[in-house]
Structure formats: C-alpha cells, structure tokens
Amino acid sequence: MIAADPQKEVLFASDMHLPAGPSEYRDALLALLEGPARQAQALFLLGDVFEYWLGDDVSGQDHGETLRALAHCAKTGTRLYFMPGNRDFLVSDRLLTRYGITMLPDPVIVALPDGPALLSHGDQWCTQDEAYQRWRRFAHWRPAQAGFRALPRRLRRQLAQRLRARSQALGRMTADDLLDVNPAAAERAFATFGVRRIIHGHTHRPDIHAMRGGTRIVLPDWRPGDYRYLRADCRGLTIHRIR
Numbered sequence: 001m002i003a004a005d006p007q008k009e010v011l012f013a014s015d016m017h018l019p020a021g022p023s024e025y026r027d028a029l030l031a032l033l034e035g036p037a038r039q040a041q042a043l044f045l046l047g048d049v050f051e052y053w054l055g056d057d058v059s060g061q062d063h064g065e066t067l068r069a070l071a072h073c074a075k076t077g078t079r080l081y082f083m084p085g086n087r088d089f090l091v092s093d094r095l096l097t098r099y100g101i102t103m104l105p106d107p108v109i110v111a112l113p114d115g116p117a118l119l120s121h122g123d124q125w126c127t128q129d130e131a132y133q134r135w136r137r138f139a140h141w142r143p144a145q146a147g148f149r150a151l152p153r154r155l156r157r158q159l160a161q162r163l164r165a166r167s168q169a170l171g172r173m174t175a176d177d178l179l180d181v182n183p184a185a186a187e188r189a190f191a192t193f194g195v196r197r198i199i200h201g202h203t204h205r206p207d208i209h210a211m212r213g214g215t216r217i218v219l220p221d222w223r224p225g226d227y228r229y230l231r232a233d234c235r236g237l238t239i240h241r242i243r
Contacts, residue, residue, distance in 0.1 A: 002081075005041050006113040012230040014046035014121065014201030015221035017087065020062035028227035028242045029066060033073040036229070036240070040078055044110070046201050046219060047085020047121030052164065054156040055149045056095045059088075067099050074100030083108070085121045085202065086136065090145060109193060113234045118193050122200030122218070125185040129178040180205060187213045199230070206239075 013032065018025045029049075037043045053059045060067065074080045082096055083104040093103045107120035127133060138144055148156065180203050189198060190213025198216045206220035206228075217237065220228040227242040 001116070002108065002110040006234055008041035008113070009039070009231050009233040010110075010112055011037060011040045011043045012046060012119075012199060012219060012232070013043070013049075013222075013228075014085065014219045015048045015204060016227075017048055017051045017222065018063065018066060019051050020059070024224065025222055025227070026066055028222065030069050031242050032227075032229060033069050035242075036231070037073050037078050038076055040231075042079040042081065043073070044081045044083070044104075044119060046083045046119060046199070047106075047123075048087045048201065048221075049082070049085070050088040050091075052160045053088040053090045054153070054160055055090055056092050057149075058153050058156060059091075060095055067095075070101060071099040083119065083121055086123045086139075089140065090149070107189065107193070109195060112232045114232065114236050115197065116195055117197040117199050117232075118189060118195045120189075120198065120200040122181060122202035125181040125189065125200075126179065126202070127182040127185045128180075179203065181216070181218075183211065186211060186216055190214050 011032075016025055016029060018029065033043075050059060050063060070080055080101045081104050082091065082101050083106050084091055091103075096103050104119070106124065107118050109116055109118055123132070123136060148159075151159070181200070186198060186209075190196070190211070196214035198214065199219065200216070201219040201221065203218055204221040205218055207218050209216040209218070217230070219230055220226075220239065222228070228239055229242065231238050231240055
C-alpha cells in the first residue's frame with residue numbers, strides 16, 4: 001500500500017492521450033505540472049497518458065519535452081506515479097526511473113488523506129468485451145512485446161496508426177455496454193482487495209457509481225478544451241479543470 005500525508009492533497013489524471021509533438025493536450029499537462037501538481041504531495045497518472053507508446057527508443061524522443069517536464073516536477077518534491085494503460089503499456093520501468101517516476105502495478109491500493117482506494121487503469125474489468133480481453137492478454141505477453149520492440153521504427157509507427165484506426169472503427173460499431181466496466185468484475189475487485197472505493201480511467205465515461213461493494217470513481221478523459229483532474233484531500237474528492 002502507498003501511504004499519503006493526510007495534510008496534503010493528491011492528484012489523479014488519466015486518458016490524456018498525448019500525441020507526439022506539440023499539442024494543446026501537452027500544454028494542459030505542462031500547466032498541471034507547473035501549477036496544481038507543485039502544491040500536491042503526489043500525482044498519479046493512471047494510464048493512456050500517451051496516445052501510443054512505440055518503445056522507449058521512439059516514443060521517448062517523441063515525448064522528450066513532456067518527460068523532462070515530469071522530471072522537473074519530481075525534482076521540486078512532488079512524487080510522480082505512472083500506471084500503464086492500454087495505449088502506453090510499453091513504457092519501461094527503466095525510462096520512468098530515469099525521469100524520477102515510479103511505476104505502479106495494476107491494480108494497487110493507496111492510502112489517501114480521506115481513506116484508502118484501489119487504483120487501476122480499468123480496462124481489465126471490461127470483461128464483457130471478450131475480443132479486447134484476448135488482445136490485452138496477448139499485448140501483455142512479454143515475447144510479443146519484445147517482438148514489437150525489435151521491429152523497425154517506421155514499421156512500428158505504421159502498425160500503431162493502423163491499430164488506432166481499427167480501434168476507432170470498432171468503437172463506433174461495438175455496443176456501449178461492452179466498452180464499459182462490467183459491474184460484476186468491479187464488485188469482485190471490491191471484495192478481493194477489501195476496499196470501499198475504486199478510482200480508474202479507460203472508459204472515457206467520467207462518473208461516480210454507487211455500487212453494492214462501494215464507490216467507483218471514473219476519471220475524466222481529456223478532450224479539446226476540457227482538461228480535468230481529480231484532487232483528493234482530507235475533505236474528500238473533487239474534480240478540477242486546468243485553466
């Protein structure tokens with residue numbers, strides 16, 4: 001369990017989907033790092049921070065400015081935590097350590113100022129989409145990851161673009177309930193980990209769900225002109241916009 005100082009706030013964000021190079025999304029993250037995150041004891045990034053990660057040798061360069069900004073924030077005293085999502089699971093622990101960021105397992109319990117919570121990216125609980133779960137198991141298979149990293153850089157970029165287009169097309173064709181968290185899977189997580197609160201992203205459906213096992217908070221995904229994060233302090237949880 002990761003402990004937090006009850007007197008200091010903790011921030012959460014996920015699903016920024018930062019493209020390579022300059023963008024409004026990157027500007028918003030830089031504003032978060034230079035502003036609210038400086039006053040917080042910790043910032044938890046719960047997956048899909050990047051639109052896709054093609055390996056440290058490629059995406060590490062594409063997102064160099066973002067990584068340097070994260071490192072600078074860490075040096076000022078804010079603890080930074082990164083949990084891989086379904087778009088950026090190829091980020092290596094070695095690279096994160098180099099920039100002062102701690103890799104998190106999925107899921108993990110954190111003791112927040114107002115009580116414990118289970119953190120996750122959330123995609124593992126979308127169990128009704130069996131095709132996605134098969135792909136997820138394959139994508140997290142180490143030999144498959146090693147094989148992808150060994151491909152030429154240009155080919156990796158091409159494959160990522162094709163997968164993104166295919167994902168968008170399937171998303172438009174797939175029933176909404178298949179893309180969301182399975183309530184039964186969330187209930188099992190409450191029981192397995194003995195918590196009354198879950199915080200996750202992935203679904204792009206920000207909301208607060210009162211469930212039999214506890215409360216499930218879905219983080220807001222970032223959209224053009226709408227960049228939000230979750231703040232936890234001794235008074236509870238609140239959503240804030242980056243100005």
